[in-house]
Amino acid sequence: MDILIIGLNHKSAGIGEREIVSKKLLTPELRLKFYESIKELKDEAGGRIIAESAVLTTCNRSEFIFSLSPSHTRSGKGHLIKNFISDYFFSPDSEKEDIFYMFLNKDAVMHLFKVASSLDSMVVGEPQILGQIKDAYNESCDFKMAGPALNKLFHKTFYCAKKVRTETKIASSPVSISYAAVELSRKIFNNLQEKKILLLGAGETGRLTLRHFIKFGVRNIHVANRTREKAFDFIEEAFEPEEKKCLNVIDFSEYFRLLPSSDIILCSTSSDEYVLKYGDIMPIIKLRKQKPLFLIDISVPRNIDPEVNKISNVYLFDIDDIGKMIEGNMETRKKESENAEGIIHSIAKEFLEWKESLNVVPVIVSLRNKVKDVLERELSNYIEKKDEKDLIINSITNKILHEPVTLIKKTVRDSDGPSKIEMLKSLFNLGAEGEKDEEAPGNRNKKGSKPSKNHPERIKLIK
Amino acid sequence: MFRDLYLVPLLIFIFSYIFIYLGNKKAYNIFLYLIYGGFAAQSALLFGWLYVNGFNLMPVDNIVFFNAWLLMVVVVLFTLFYRARYILVYITPVVALNLLIAFFAPHNAVKPLAFQGQDLSVLLLHIILVLIGDSIFALAFIISLIYILQERKIKLKKNLKLFNKKEIPFYEFFYLGKGYNLELLDSINYQCLKIGFPLITLGIAVGIYLSSSIFKSFMIAKPIEIISLITWLIYAVLLHERIARGVRGKKAAVFSIIGFLFIVSSLSFSLYLFPKFHGLK
Numbered sequence: 001m002d003i004l005i006i007g008l009n010h011k012s013a014g015i016g017e018r019e020i021v022s023k024k025l026l027t028p029e030l031r032l033k034f035y036e037s038i039k040e041l042k043d044e045a046g047g048r049i050i051a052e053s054a055v056l057t058t059c060n061r062s063e064f065i066f067s068l069s070p071s072h073t074r075s076g077k078g079h080l081i082k083n084f085i086s087d088y089f090f091s092p093d094s095e096k097e098d099i100f101y102m103f104l105n106k107d108a109v110m111h112l113f114k115v116a117s118s119l120d121s122m123v124v125g126e127p128q129i130l131g132q133i134k135d136a137y138n139e140s141c142d143f144k145m146a147g148p149a150l151n152k153l154f155h156k157t158f159y160c161a162k163k164v165r166t167e168t169k170i171a172s173s174p175v176s177i178s179y180a181a182v183e184l185s186r187k188i189f190n191n192l193q194e195k196k197i198l199l200l201g202a203g204e205t206g207r208l209t210l211r212h213f214i215k216f217g218v219r220n221i222h223v224a225n226r227t228r229e230k231a232f233d234f235i236e237e238a239f240e241p242e243e244k245k246c247l248n249v250i251d252f253s254e255y256f257r258l259l260p261s262s263d264i265i266l267c268s269t270s271s272d273e274y275v276l277k278y279g280d281i282m283p284i285i286k287l288r289k290q291k292p293l294f295l296i297d298i299s300v301p302r303n304i305d306p307e308v309n310k311i312s313n314v315y316l317f318d319i320d321d322i323g324k325m326i327e328g329n330m331e332t333r334k335k336e337s338e339n340a341e342g343i344i345h346s347i348a349k350e351f352l353e354w355k356e357s358l359n360v361v362p363v364i365v366s367l368r369n370k371v372k373d374v375l376e377r378e379l380s381n382y383i384e385k386k387d388e389k390d391l392i393i394n395s396i397t398n399k400i401l402h403e404p405v406t407l408i409k410k411t412v413r414d415s416d417g418p419s420k421i422e423m424l425k426s427l428f429n430l431g432a433e434g435e436k437d438e439e440a441p442g443n444r445n446k447k448g449s450k451p452s453k454n455h456p457e458r459i460k461l462i463k
Numbered sequence: 464m465f466r467d468l469y470l471v472p473l474l475i476f477i478f479s480y481i482f483i484y485l486g487n488k489k490a491y492n493i494f495l496y497l498i499y500g501g502f503a504a505q506s507a508l509l510f511g512w513l514y515v516n517g518f519n520l521m522p523v524d525n526i527v528f529f530n531a532w533l534l535m536v537v538v539v540l541f542t543l544f545y546r547a548r549y550i551l552v553y554i555t556p557v558v559a560l561n562l563l564i565a566f567f568a569p570h571n572a573v574k575p576l577a578f579q580g581q582d583l584s585v586l587l588l589h590i591i592l593v594l595i596g597d598s599i600f601a602l603a604f605i606i607s608l609i610y611i612l613q614e615r616k617i618k619l620k621k622n623l624k625l626f627n628k629k630e631i632p633f634y635e636f637f638y639l640g641k642g643y644n645l646e647l648l649d650s651i652n653y654q655c656l657k658i659g660f661p662l663i664t665l666g667i668a669v670g671i672y673l674s675s676s677i678f679k680s681f682m683i684a685k686p687i688e689i690i691s692l693i694t695w696l697i698y699a700v701l702l703h704e705r706i707a708r709g710v711r712g713k714k715a716a717v718f719s720i721i722g723f724l725f726i727v728s729s730l731s732f733s734l735y736l737f738p739k740f741h742g743l744k
Contacts, residue, residue, distance in 0.1 A: 187617060190646040289709025292645060309618065313712045321620045 001051070001070050001149055001358055005108040006082050006100055007063030010122050013099040015320045019301040021062045021089045023272050026301075028139065031055050034088065035145050038064070041084055049077050052147040054140035054154070056115075058132045059205075059300035059319055060122050065112065065136075067149035070362070078102050109153065109351055113344040116157045117164035119337055122323035123177055125170045128204055130161045152354060160347040167343060170336045178209035180322045181296050182216055185264055188294050188315055193217035198262040200224050200255060201269035202234035205298045209266055211243065219246045222262070224255040226269070256280075260287040264294045267303040275303040278311070285311055296322075356412045363421055364405055366430040371397050466524055466566055468508050473562040475501035476555050483552065498551050502539060505532045505562075524568040526590070531561035534598040541602060545651055554605050582673065589669040596663035597726050600698075603655035604723035607716035610648040614713055617645070649711050652719055656705065660698050667691055694725040 008018060025031050034055060041049050052067035064085060068077065082102050090096040103111045114120045116133050137154040140146040146154070164170060182192075189195055197218055199206050202225045210221060225231035231249045239247065250258065259265070259280070269275055276295070285293060290313050297304040297318040309316040375393045383389040408424065411417045424430070479497035482490040509532050512525065538554045541547075670691070701718040704710035710718075 184617075186644060187613070188645050190644050190650065290711050290714075291709070292712065312714070315617055317620065324620070 001355060002068040003105050003108045003149065003153060003355070004066045004068055004078055004081065005063055005103045005111055006066075006078070006085055007056075007061060008099050008101070009061035009063075009120070010320060010323055012101050015300065015302065015318060017090075017096065017099055018060070018062065022057060022059075022300050024089055025055060025057045025062060026270065026272055031057075031139065032143055035140075035143050037088065038066075038081070038084065039145070041081065043077065043080075049081065052140075052150045053145045054136050054150055056133055056136040058129065059298070060323070061115070063112075063115070065108075065150065065153070067147065067153075070359075078104060105355075106348065106352055109156075109348045110344060112153065112157050113160045113348055116161035117340055117344065118161075118170065119164075119340055119344075122319075124337075126177075130158070131204075133157060133161075149355065149358070153351060156347055156351045160344060163343050163347070164340045168336045168339045170340055177205055177298060177319065177322055178212045180325060181209045181266070181298075181317075182212045184296075184315075184317060184322070184325075185213075185294050186216075188292050189263065193219065195220070195263040196258075196261055197221045197264045197266065198224065198255060198258050199266045199268070200252075200275060200303070201267065201299065202231050203268040203270075203298075206266055206268040207234065207238045209296070209298070210247070211239070213264075214243050214246055221247050222250050222255075222258055223247055224250050224252045224258075226252045228252070259284045262293075263291070264296070266296045266298065268298045269303050270299070271303055272301050274305045276308065277305045278307040281308045281311055281314055285314055298322075353412075356417075357409050360408055360412050360421055363425060363430055364401075364408060367404070367424075367428060368397060368401060370428055370430065371400055469524075469528055469562050469566045472501040472504040472508070473559055473566070475504060476559040476562075479555070495548060495551065498555055499539075501555075502535045505535060522569075524565045526594075527561055527565035527568050530594050530598065531558050531565060533594050534558050534561065534601055537595070537598045537602055541651060541654075545647065547647065547651070550602075550606070550609075550651075553609060554602060557601060557605060582676065585669060585673055589666055589673060592662050592666035592669060596659045596666055597730065599655045599659035599662065600719070600723050600726055603652050603659065603719045606648055606652050606655065607719040607723075610645060610652065610716040611713060611720075613648065614645055614716075645712070649715065652715060653705060653711070656698065656702055656719070660702050663695065663698065667695055690725060690729040694722060694729055697722040697725060 008021060010018070013021075025034060035053060038050055038053060039048065043049055048069055050066050051069045054065040056063040056065065066081065079102075082097060082100055086094075086097045086100060111120070112133075116130055118125050118127070118129050121129055133154070137146065137150070140150065185192065185195075192213065193216075195218055197210070197213055197220065199210060199221065202223060210223075213221070223231050223235065225234065228249065228251060235244055235247050235249060265276070267275060281293070281295075292313045292315065295304055295308060295314065295316040297316065300319060302318055304316055304318070306316065306318070308314055372393055375396055376389075379389055379392065383392065408421070411420045414420070475497055479494050479501065482494040482497070505528075509529065534554070535558050538550060538558075542550050674688075697718065701710075701715060701722065704718075705715060
């Protein structure tokens with residue numbers, strides 16, 4: 001079983017490329033389509049390559065987390081999957097493979113832990129990413145795409161992220177997108193108290209940004225969301241009573257009416273096309289008598305046409321522009337990153353040991369079945385009652401195999417572990433039996449089907 | 464002898480810039496004190512000269528020195544009013560340049576016969592009005608340059624760095640800190656235009672009156688008059704566009720820069736190429 005991560009983020013790809021990927025993963029239906037397509041990816045012999053998968057999409061990254069089928073462990077199928085993903089999102093002749101990064105096993109685990117701990121984020125220490133990873137995991141479970149390997153991996157990921165947050169100062173005072181948005185507006189406007197803000201869409205970053213603006217004295221804010229009720233809920237749940245006094249909900253169809261009087265427009269809708277275009281803003285700036293207009297587009301795919309920035313006295317910043325400007329206290333962050341790396345290393349080591357032990361599960365199960373078969377055959381002549389017989393068989397099997405199983409598990413961690421396992425297989429003739437039972441993850445949890453070798457129930461048995 | 468004393472404020476201004484590069488808040492305060500100290504030295508020299516010579520026409524070098532002092536008065540008043548002391552960093556070099564020009568300028572005396580009695584007072588009024596107006600437009604010119612650079616930075620999103628409040632390096636706070644925003648810069652620019660334009664209009668009007676009374680001609684179509692008229696027209700158009708059509712920002716800044724370049728050329732014409740017009744030998 002290999003853990004493989006393929007993805008692209010703000011460091012490897014531009015916003016345009018991220019937008020293309022993001023658009024094809026925007027809704028759960030689109031993601032399910034992707035899951036089903038990648039699940040069908042087969043090798044030359046017709047066997048499925050991917051056993052489990054999860055898709056993480058945020059405004060800055062799209063990552064695909066896979067657990068490969070046991071038969072493809074160390075088979076070098078990563079590039080095949082990478083090409084498939086590249087072709088899925090871009091045209092085959094676009095040669096976009098380079099914008100995707102790929103991590104395998106230890107590197108993949110370390111990468112996921114870093115992402116969850118917000119060490120790899122555009123804004124180091126930002127808290128949203130952990131929630132987004134949880135959502136990705138829950139969705140993968142809902143689509144029955146997660147199995148024991150990803151279950152364990154994600155739980156270790158959450159544990160690691162929490163440990164990094166509590167034991168380091170990495171998240172103590174991040175320079176956030178919302179802080180950056182306020183600081184940028186202070187480079188344009190003299191007195192924020194008098195300014196009017198229009199928020200399109202009701203998202204987490206929008207909420208944080210509005211709270212920052214309110215803190216700086218802005219008292220006139222309008223919120224427009226496609227679902228009006230959601231906008232009301234957003235205000236009700238996310239703001240303090242004092243803050244609510246500054247906020248007004250308007251119909252999404254009415255936001256155009258407010259454009260000329262708004263000084264700052266924040267856009268964070270989940271629309272896959274431009275909400276504000278060049279032709280929309282051009283007449284508005286004339287109506288505003290050339291008063292500056294500050295547009296912040298914190299959505300991916302972008303909601304505001306980048307051409308708008310060419311209009312005189314209009315200043316447009318998208319999420320990438322803001323990210324490039326954020327320069328935290330590099331020294332402090334570097335030091336805290338080193339501490340966080342130590343935590344990540346130790347938890348990644350635990351997970352990898354567990355993963356390696358999972359590789360010997362088929363061997364242990366085969367060995368156990370072999371012993372059970374021998375006992376079954378021999379005891380059938382002497383004991384007739386099935387319950388009694390099974391009890392004795394299990395008891396003897398456990399007693400015989402307790403010590404060997406413990407030693408096998410320890411062997412896995414040794415450098416010559418694989419050769420010892422091979423020797424064990426040949427001694428007891430376990431090879432054929434160990435390989436014949438490979439099931440697709442989707443079939444594992446079907447009612448009435450036999451638990452697969454990696455199924456948690458089986459793992460529990462050998463523990 | 465007197466001109467050697469110009470070096471005192473000049474050296475203070477130059478010396479003060481060392482503290483900018485030290486990069487801490489204490490040094491920044493020392494820089495400000497030194498700038499105000501330089502201004503005090505300028506004032507002391509000017510009033511000393513007036514005490515000795517009385518309120519009379521100055522030689523060219525003294526006029527340039529007087530212009531530097533007026534510019535400093537304008538800048539100090541604006542920085543105090545707008546609480547934007549950073550402007551001093553950019554405008555003080557212009558004041559220092561004026562002092563340097565004054566140090567090397569010819570010590571031409573005024574022609575005593577051409578202007579006498581009432582005409583002399585009107586000439587003094589003309590010079591003072593035009594110089595105050597020019598100083599205000601010089602400030603608008605510097606502000607416009609800062610605006611264009613800052614606007615470019617924001618438009619192109621280059622060299623714009625944001626820092627956590629606790630982590631802002633001193634120099635970043637100093638150059639890009641609060642109050643240093645496009646709206647404020649544009650507002651200062653507009654204010655300069657609103658104050659400077661009436662002064663320069665009045666100055667030109669007084670100049671025309673002098674020209675007609677002394678040279679017995681209203682308009683003799685010399686380059687100085689044409690340039691003055693063009694300068695006045697530029698600022699008039701800018702003021703009209705700002706009031707009527709709401710022109711602001713980069714366009715207004717470009718207008719201000721062009722206008723000031725015409726002021727510099729008309730001043731050069733009037734002081735160096737046509738000294739006779741102002742009673743200079």
